[in-house]
Amino acid sequence: xxxxxxxxxxxxxxxxxxxxxxxxxxxxxxxxxxxxxxxxxxxxxxxxxxxxxxxxxxxxxxxxxxxxxxxxxxxxxxxxxxxxxxxxxxxxxxxxxxxxxxxxxxxxxxxxxxxxxxxxxxxxxx
Amino acid sequence: xxxxxxxxxxxxxxxxxxxxxxxxxxxxxxxxxxxxxxxxxxxxxxxxxxxxxxxxxxxxxxxxxxxxxxxxxxxxxxxxxxxxxxxxxxxxxxxxxxxxxxxxxxxxxxxxxxxxxxxxxxxxxxxxxxxxxxxxxxxxxxxxxxxxxxxxxxxxxxxxxxxxxxxxxxxxxxxxxxxxxxxxxxxxxxxxxxxxxx
Numbered sequence: 001x002x003x004x005x006x007x008x009x010x011x012x013x014x015x016x017x018x019x020x021x022x023x024x025x026x027x028x029x030x031x032x033x034x035x036x037x038x039x040x041x042x043x044x045x046x047x048x049x050x051x052x053x054x055x056x057x058x059x060x061x062x063x064x065x066x067x068x069x070x071x072x073x074x075x076x077x078x079x080x081x082x083x084x085x086x087x088x089x090x091x092x093x094x095x096x097x098x099x100x101x102x103x104x105x106x107x108x109x110x111x112x113x114x115x116x117x118x119x120x121x122x123x124x125x126x
Numbered sequence: 127x128x129x130x131x132x133x134x135x136x137x138x139x140x141x142x143x144x145x146x147x148x149x150x151x152x153x154x155x156x157x158x159x160x161x162x163x164x165x166x167x168x169x170x171x172x173x174x175x176x177x178x179x180x181x182x183x184x185x186x187x188x189x190x191x192x193x194x195x196x197x198x199x200x201x202x203x204x205x206x207x208x209x210x211x212x213x214x215x216x217x218x219x220x221x222x223x224x225x226x227x228x229x230x231x232x233x234x235x236x237x238x239x240x241x242x243x244x245x246x247x248x249x250x251x252x253x254x255x256x257x258x259x260x261x262x263x264x265x266x267x268x269x270x271x272x273x274x275x276x277x278x279x280x281x282x283x284x285x286x287x288x289x290x291x292x293x294x295x296x297x298x299x300x301x302x303x304x305x306x307x308x309x310x311x312x313x314x315x316x317x318x319x320x321x322x323x324x
Contacts, residue, residue, distance in 0.1 A: 032138035038159035059230045077247040103143040
């Protein structure tokens with residue numbers, strides 16, 4: 001995990017006092033952060049949960065990281081964001097944790113460079 | 127309950143799986159998500175807040191409305207949307223500097239400033255700016271005279287703070303647009319001041 005997240009570089013190692021940057025910086029350090037952000041907003045627009053629900057979940061997720069991960073792992077804001085999103089999705093939609101885990105594992109086994117967008121259905125049908 | 131990060135597969139893959147499952151259920155679609163991302167990457171950013179500041183500097187009536195009801199006053203520009211509710215505007219003074227943090231997560235006035243920068247979300251900024259604001263501001267390049275008091279405002283779902291910086295000296299002749307160009311995101315969060323032009 002650290003390999004991937006380190007590459008994504010959400011925060012510099014010497015983080016806290018890293019100088020403010022220009023206004024033109026990238027909003028998302030990696031494409032998946034944008035997807036996680038957009039998924040959250042899309043679900044609030046659909047009324048699946050509210051922005052307040054999400055903020056509460058994000059606060060919990062960050063607090064949990066503070067408690068458990070802080071001593072051992074670099075902070076990754078969008079990891080906390082994604083954990084909060086998963087929690088709410090499982091709570092508020094028919095999507096289940098085992099489903100998410102199964103599809104994630106399936107994606108992990110696909111060959112590199114394989115174009116995979118939303119193709120997991122094929123496994124059920126072929 | 128979610129497993130802890132170190133036990134979990136990489137976030138990009140989990141995000142992709144989550145999106146696929148939600149799409150399959152008809153709860154989201156790629157176009158809508160692309161539109162939302164595009165809006166926050168390209169259309170919403172600190173230039174919105176800068177326009178508000180420049181207006182407040184040049185129009186005393188607007189400034190009064192802004193300090194009274196931030197959400198309504200920025201709404202006059204059409205700036206609204208997620209995290210645009212409950213905007214509270216605080217004005218810097220000669221002897222009082224204000225700075226904003228969200229100690230619990232990352233509450234931030236999106237419609238005015240876009241999404242927060244990394245340093246704003248950093249655990250160290252979130253805790254240290256409260257305990258030792260003068261030191262942290264110094265580290266970020268803002269050396270305040272000891273005679274200037276510092277107030278730290280903790281944003282939350284209830285109040286999202288926005289700083290009205292001091293107008294720099296020597297800008298009397300500048301137009302509203304020229305003034306807006308001087309205003310940085312950092313100044314509107316309170317970790318910098320607005321510098322004179324040139």
